Amino acid sequence: MAHLGLIAVLVREYDEAIDFYVGGLGFDLVEDTARPDGSRWVVVRPPGARETALLLARASSDEQRARVGDQTGGRVGLFLHTEDFARDHARMAAAGVRFLEEPRHEAYGSVAVFVDLYGNRWDLIQPRSAE
Known part of the structure:
Protein backbone atom coordinates (compact mmCIF):
# COMPACT_ATOMS: atom_id res chain seq x y z
CA MET A 1 0.00 0.00 0.00
CA ALA A 2 1.20 3.52 -0.73
CA HIS A 3 1.75 6.13 1.98
CA LEU A 4 2.33 9.86 2.11
CA GLY A 5 6.10 10.34 2.33
CA LEU A 6 6.89 14.05 2.21
CA ILE A 7 4.93 17.28 2.39
CA ALA A 8 6.75 20.34 1.05
CA VAL A 9 6.59 23.52 3.12
CA LEU A 10 7.91 26.66 1.46
CA VAL A 11 10.44 28.51 3.63
CA ARG A 12 12.49 31.71 3.27
CA GLU A 13 15.77 30.25 4.47
CA TYR A 14 16.81 26.75 5.44
CA ASP A 37 22.24 23.96 -7.79
CA GLY A 38 22.89 25.59 -4.39
CA SER A 39 19.65 24.39 -2.82
CA ARG A 40 19.45 21.87 0.00
CA TRP A 41 17.33 18.78 0.57
CA VAL A 42 16.13 19.34 4.15
CA VAL A 43 13.78 16.85 5.76
CA VAL A 44 12.36 17.07 9.30
CA ARG A 45 9.78 14.99 11.12
CA PRO A 46 8.29 14.61 14.59
CA PRO A 47 10.13 12.17 16.85
CA GLY A 48 8.81 8.67 16.30
CA ALA A 49 7.20 9.45 12.93
CA ARG A 50 7.98 6.72 10.45
CA GLU A 51 6.30 7.55 7.17
CA THR A 52 5.45 11.21 6.75
CA ALA A 53 7.95 14.07 7.02
CA LEU A 54 8.28 17.68 5.91
CA LEU A 55 10.53 18.81 3.10
CA LEU A 56 11.65 22.34 3.93
CA ALA A 57 11.79 23.85 0.45
CA ARG A 58 13.39 27.28 0.08
CA ALA A 59 11.25 29.49 -2.13
CA SER A 60 13.16 30.13 -5.34
CA SER A 61 10.91 32.46 -7.34
CA ASP A 62 8.80 35.54 -6.67
CA GLU A 63 5.67 33.42 -7.00
CA GLN A 64 6.91 30.93 -4.41
CA ARG A 65 8.15 33.68 -2.04
CA ALA A 66 4.67 35.22 -2.16
CA ARG A 67 3.23 31.95 -0.84
CA VAL A 68 5.62 31.47 2.08
CA GLY A 69 3.43 31.46 5.19
CA ASP A 70 0.14 31.26 3.31
CA GLN A 71 0.21 27.90 1.60
CA THR A 72 -3.34 27.06 2.66
CA GLY A 73 -5.08 30.41 2.27
CA GLY A 74 -5.16 31.15 5.99
CA ARG A 75 -6.72 27.82 7.00
CA VAL A 76 -5.15 25.29 9.32
CA GLY A 77 -3.31 23.08 6.89
CA LEU A 78 -1.11 20.88 9.05
CA PHE A 79 -2.11 18.79 12.05
CA LEU A 80 0.46 17.73 14.63
CA HIS A 81 -0.91 14.83 16.68
CA THR A 82 0.34 14.21 20.19
CA GLU A 83 -0.27 11.64 22.90
CA ASP A 84 0.33 14.24 25.63
CA PHE A 85 -1.25 17.58 24.75
CA ALA A 86 -0.37 19.40 27.99
CA ARG A 87 3.29 18.37 27.84
CA ASP A 88 3.78 19.32 24.20
CA HIS A 89 1.77 22.55 24.45
CA ALA A 90 3.88 23.67 27.44
CA ARG A 91 7.18 22.68 25.76
CA MET A 92 6.30 24.43 22.51
CA ARG A 98 3.07 31.32 19.07
CA PHE A 99 -0.36 29.89 19.83
CA LEU A 100 -3.33 31.81 18.45
CA GLU A 101 -5.74 30.56 21.09
CA GLU A 102 -5.94 28.92 24.47
CA PRO A 103 -6.23 25.12 24.45
CA ARG A 104 -9.75 23.85 23.74
CA HIS A 105 -11.24 20.53 24.75
CA GLU A 106 -13.65 19.46 22.01
CA ALA A 107 -15.64 16.27 21.45
CA TYR A 108 -12.86 15.04 19.14
CA GLY A 109 -9.98 15.91 21.51
CA SER A 110 -7.75 18.65 22.89
CA VAL A 111 -6.57 21.23 20.37
CA ALA A 112 -4.87 24.61 19.99
CA VAL A 113 -3.98 26.48 16.80
CA PHE A 114 -0.41 27.71 16.44
CA VAL A 115 1.59 29.28 13.64
CA ASP A 116 5.01 28.40 12.32
CA LEU A 117 7.63 31.10 11.90
CA TYR A 118 6.08 32.15 8.58
CA GLY A 119 2.43 32.19 9.64
CA ASN A 120 1.24 28.80 8.36
CA ARG A 121 -1.51 27.60 10.70
CA TRP A 122 -1.23 24.26 12.47
CA ASP A 123 -3.33 22.35 14.98
CA LEU A 124 -1.62 20.74 17.92
CA ILE A 125 -4.12 18.02 18.66
CA GLN A 126 -4.53 15.09 20.98
CA PRO A 127 -7.39 13.06 19.52
CA ARG A 128 -9.96 11.88 22.05
CA SER A 129 -8.96 8.25 21.45
CA ALA A 130 -5.44 9.08 22.74
CA GLU A 131 -6.65 10.99 25.83
Whole structure:
Protein backbone atom coordinates (compact mmCIF):
# COMPACT_ATOMS: atom_id res chain seq x y z
CA MET A 1 0.00 0.00 0.00
CA ALA A 2 1.20 3.52 -0.73
CA HIS A 3 1.75 6.13 1.98
CA LEU A 4 2.33 9.86 2.11
CA GLY A 5 6.10 10.34 2.33
CA LEU A 6 6.89 14.05 2.21
CA ILE A 7 4.93 17.28 2.39
CA ALA A 8 6.75 20.34 1.05
CA VAL A 9 6.59 23.52 3.12
CA LEU A 10 7.91 26.66 1.46
CA VAL A 11 10.44 28.51 3.63
CA ARG A 12 12.49 31.71 3.27
CA GLU A 13 15.77 30.25 4.47
CA TYR A 14 16.81 26.75 5.44
CA ASP A 15 18.61 27.45 8.71
CA GLU A 16 15.86 29.60 10.24
CA ALA A 17 13.32 26.93 9.29
CA ILE A 18 15.47 24.17 10.81
CA ASP A 19 15.82 26.24 14.00
CA PHE A 20 12.03 26.55 14.27
CA TYR A 21 11.03 23.01 13.38
CA VAL A 22 13.81 21.32 15.36
CA GLY A 23 14.24 23.83 18.20
CA GLY A 24 10.65 25.06 18.52
CA LEU A 25 8.56 22.06 17.55
CA GLY A 26 11.03 19.39 18.67
CA PHE A 27 11.21 17.69 15.28
CA ASP A 28 14.18 15.54 14.26
CA LEU A 29 16.43 16.69 11.43
CA VAL A 30 16.40 13.65 9.16
CA GLU A 31 18.46 14.99 6.26
CA ASP A 32 20.24 18.17 5.22
CA THR A 33 22.06 17.59 1.95
CA ALA A 34 23.55 20.24 -0.32
CA ARG A 35 22.50 19.99 -3.96
CA PRO A 36 24.58 21.03 -6.99
CA ASP A 37 22.24 23.96 -7.79
CA GLY A 38 22.89 25.59 -4.39
CA SER A 39 19.65 24.39 -2.82
CA ARG A 40 19.45 21.87 0.00
CA TRP A 41 17.33 18.78 0.57
CA VAL A 42 16.13 19.34 4.15
CA VAL A 43 13.78 16.85 5.76
CA VAL A 44 12.36 17.07 9.30
CA ARG A 45 9.78 14.99 11.12
CA PRO A 46 8.29 14.61 14.59
CA PRO A 47 10.13 12.17 16.85
CA GLY A 48 8.81 8.67 16.30
CA ALA A 49 7.20 9.45 12.93
CA ARG A 50 7.98 6.72 10.45
CA GLU A 51 6.30 7.55 7.17
CA THR A 52 5.45 11.21 6.75
CA ALA A 53 7.95 14.07 7.02
CA LEU A 54 8.28 17.68 5.91
CA LEU A 55 10.53 18.81 3.10
CA LEU A 56 11.65 22.34 3.93
CA ALA A 57 11.79 23.85 0.45
CA ARG A 58 13.39 27.28 0.08
CA ALA A 59 11.25 29.49 -2.13
CA SER A 60 13.16 30.13 -5.34
CA SER A 61 10.91 32.46 -7.34
CA ASP A 62 8.80 35.54 -6.67
CA GLU A 63 5.67 33.42 -7.00
CA GLN A 64 6.91 30.93 -4.41
CA ARG A 65 8.15 33.68 -2.04
CA ALA A 66 4.67 35.22 -2.16
CA ARG A 67 3.23 31.95 -0.84
CA VAL A 68 5.62 31.47 2.08
CA GLY A 69 3.43 31.46 5.19
CA ASP A 70 0.14 31.26 3.31
CA GLN A 71 0.21 27.90 1.60
CA THR A 72 -3.34 27.06 2.66
CA GLY A 73 -5.08 30.41 2.27
CA GLY A 74 -5.16 31.15 5.99
CA ARG A 75 -6.72 27.82 7.00
CA VAL A 76 -5.15 25.29 9.32
CA GLY A 77 -3.31 23.08 6.89
CA LEU A 78 -1.11 20.88 9.05
CA PHE A 79 -2.11 18.79 12.05
CA LEU A 80 0.46 17.73 14.63
CA HIS A 81 -0.91 14.83 16.68
CA THR A 82 0.34 14.21 20.19
CA GLU A 83 -0.27 11.64 22.90
CA ASP A 84 0.33 14.24 25.63
CA PHE A 85 -1.25 17.58 24.75
CA ALA A 86 -0.37 19.40 27.99
CA ARG A 87 3.29 18.37 27.84
CA ASP A 88 3.78 19.32 24.20
CA HIS A 89 1.77 22.55 24.45
CA ALA A 90 3.88 23.67 27.44
CA ARG A 91 7.18 22.68 25.76
CA MET A 92 6.30 24.43 22.51
CA ALA A 93 5.09 27.60 24.26
CA ALA A 94 8.30 27.68 26.33
CA ALA A 95 10.30 27.38 23.09
CA GLY A 96 8.56 30.47 21.72
CA VAL A 97 5.96 28.85 19.47
CA ARG A 98 3.07 31.32 19.07
CA PHE A 99 -0.36 29.89 19.83
CA LEU A 100 -3.33 31.81 18.45
CA GLU A 101 -5.74 30.56 21.09
CA GLU A 102 -5.94 28.92 24.47
CA PRO A 103 -6.23 25.12 24.45
CA ARG A 104 -9.75 23.85 23.74
CA HIS A 105 -11.24 20.53 24.75
CA GLU A 106 -13.65 19.46 22.01
CA ALA A 107 -15.64 16.27 21.45
CA TYR A 108 -12.86 15.04 19.14
CA GLY A 109 -9.98 15.91 21.51
CA SER A 110 -7.75 18.65 22.89
CA VAL A 111 -6.57 21.23 20.37
CA ALA A 112 -4.87 24.61 19.99
CA VAL A 113 -3.98 26.48 16.80
CA PHE A 114 -0.41 27.71 16.44
CA VAL A 115 1.59 29.28 13.64
CA ASP A 116 5.01 28.40 12.32
CA LEU A 117 7.63 31.10 11.90
CA TYR A 118 6.08 32.15 8.58
CA GLY A 119 2.43 32.19 9.64
CA ASN A 120 1.24 28.80 8.36
CA ARG A 121 -1.51 27.60 10.70
CA TRP A 122 -1.23 24.26 12.47
CA ASP A 123 -3.33 22.35 14.98
CA LEU A 124 -1.62 20.74 17.92
CA ILE A 125 -4.12 18.02 18.66
CA GLN A 126 -4.53 15.09 20.98
CA PRO A 127 -7.39 13.06 19.52
CA ARG A 128 -9.96 11.88 22.05
CA SER A 129 -8.96 8.25 21.45
CA ALA A 130 -5.44 9.08 22.74
CA GLU A 131 -6.65 10.99 25.83
